Amino acid sequence: MCSLNKPTIDADHLRGQIRDNSVRIIDVRRAEDYKKDHIPKSVNLPLAELLADDSPEKVLKIAQNLGIDDQTPVVVYDDTFGALASRVAWTLQYLGHSDVSLLDTTYSQWKSLGLEVDNTEITSSSKTHSVKLQPEIMATADYLEKAKENKNVIVIDNRERLNYLEQHIPRAINIPYRTLASEDKILKSKDDLKRLLKNRNIQENAEIITYCGSVGTLSGLAYYALKSADYPNVKLYVRSFKEWKGLNKPIVKQENANYWDLSAE
């Protein structure tokens, strides 16, 4: 099972683990950013590299090359409010790696706290990882289309409000990704998230499917937000709205209002 004990880890804990050499840290920023500086002992896996081919076979290869075996604790970070890190973390989890967490701040915040950075590139010796795919955390378009009619299923669209109003999957509700963060952490506190979700009448026993615009980053962050608020049954519709539209699946919109014209963009 993929019940994560700790969807996020804070800077103090991570620094302890760096000292103990007991963790594999993945920096998912672009290679040139990583080369400039990064959290000590972290390895680089730009999200684009993963997205180029995120088939289990390829992901397995990537994980093994990064020196991750079944037991290696993994921490992922980015500088994009946690969304890119979430997508990488979720992918490892889907492969069957259970011990993966997100750093609870962005790299900029890490730096602004004055914590140590480094520019040494780490080369890791390849390890062997097994494959135990976790289909219960992934939703496909066909699965979602059927499941959304089920009363116990809640579909959450994590795009911005205007995009949601303009078009969304029928019966989806909207929690924009910006709602999930606090001022200085990629996710709000557990209590704040629970209150927000309870206000929206999202029950812990519901099956929840998250999606966003195209590649499952924003909704990946939502996946971890729900996990951190103790929602056990969450799936990521990883191909998200881009695929849904491409497949000509049904779409609904908020009718009879010119909401776009209220925006100053």
Added chain:
Amino acid sequence: MSTITKQSKEGRKPKVNWARIEEADNFANTVKQFRQGKLEHDSFRRFRLQHGAYGTRMTDDYAMVRVKLPAGEVYPHQLERLATLSEQYSIGSAHVSTRQNMQLHWVILEDVSEIMRSLAEVGLTSREACGNAIRNVMCSPLAGVCHAEEFDVTPYAIATAKFFLRNPLNQSLPRKFKFNFTCCEKHGMARMVDVGLIPQIKTINGQECRGFKVFLGGGLGNKSFVGHQLEDWTPEEDLLYTSIATIRIFDRLGDRKHMERNRMRYLVNEMGWEQFKNLILKERTLVHMTQSAVVKLAVDQIPQKLESHVRISGFDGKSIPDGFSRWRKGNTFAQKQSGYYSVSITLEAGDITASQLRAIADISREFSAEGYARTGFVQDIYLRYVSESDLARLYSRLLEVGLANPGSLTMVHPIGCSGTTSCNLALTNSHRLAKEIQRKFIELKLDEDDDLREASIKISGCPNSCGQHEIATLGFFGGGSRVGKDMYPVYQMSLGGRSDGDTMLGVNLMRLPAKRVIPATLKLIEVFKANKKQEDFKDWIHKVVTGHADSTVKSIDDIKKILLPFTEAPPIEKDKDFYADYGSDSSYHTRTGKGECAA
């Protein structure tokens, strides 16, 4: 560029905390009860409005949260919080209203309590921003800096807002109730509101005493009235007693049955001013006598702390960006404090993005010696106490964030209510029309035309005047018209409205198709240019509507004749666009829901 040596990073903190955090929990619980069917729709709606959450066009799922900014004052960290809230719970933009509020639209009803909680952390509230209560207490954004004012009314506005917020007197009025403090005759709208106040000093026995000209019973709406002056001069000690007396009379005699005509102005109109005035004066005496203790407004008279920013080096004159003098002419105002300027930041129909809000927060820390911003009366934002030597640098900063549109204080900056972008009552997209006019007129450089400076354009999406069309030189309100079965959006145009010392409501001219409003307006300007003598556009229109014009074109009927060709509707096959409203590519049809002003 220079470096600032003296600037607190945090920024100035507000003097008043308007919030009560427990109201957030209460709101969340009440929403739950409502969704569970334990609370009637009507009682819930009253509760929701009392807490500042307004309904949204064609849906029960969304609300608009109206954040009150008493006297328009908003501090840097509050602007930053509003920015974040707009991204988290709204559309990534906020909206500055004509009553100095900031609104977050398209908020999911279940999220409203989260916004309230977050606002409370920065001392802001939406309490009594809607519903049958005393709405945001307005104050001229130039109060304290205006040359013509007799004294700064800001502390009185803040004290009035403090006294009435959550006051039991104010929890169940027959209808909404509005205060407006202004600096002088020119810069306010004291006669177009339930209680309007203009500061006035009177010398009594050689001593200068502060007081007010108090106007009662004015207001804009489906039927508008100009307010009446209560007495020659109302001493400052009587400000609170007069306010209480007026609210008590309205509470007692206001019509609770006919929501569509129960603002206080209708009461004044039905009763007659003389009788109403006597009632108020008697009631005021009664209030004086029956107060168990002397009630006084807590007017904070501590002088404003100014923190001028010392710069190491000046602005390099060569790098002043293009358009600076044009912007300076149309957007700045020399204060009575020498060397200081007030700057009006033009928005488009009041809309502002989250990143622009953050920029204004930074800019007010850096450029305003008073360290905060004020919302204005025309969907704009003021920065005051800007050193003259900083204006060019400020312009270049505003330019970077897309906030340097020229002509803020001129006719090219129209008001548009939210219209069909979010309002249940709207018939047309008045919001977008205001933006279209602004873009077109800036392109034509009409802001540089001194003849057009004092005039105004105001647009409402229905007859209800939220866009204040009746006090505009050129006013428009939306409706629908048809050719056979094909509908198209139209605007009723009115001329000559104003809210200054010569306040009058605009005179109806004609109905114009929405897509002809801009060309017809340009034509009218052309006619004015051909007919004008010494007067500017506003004065010429005033002469025309009051029958005092001596030009060739001299009456409403003359203008009507000239603009008549613009009313022609082409066949739909020839001009499909004519039949669609701004912001829409499909055929126009009117669709409205229930309004909530009267809830």
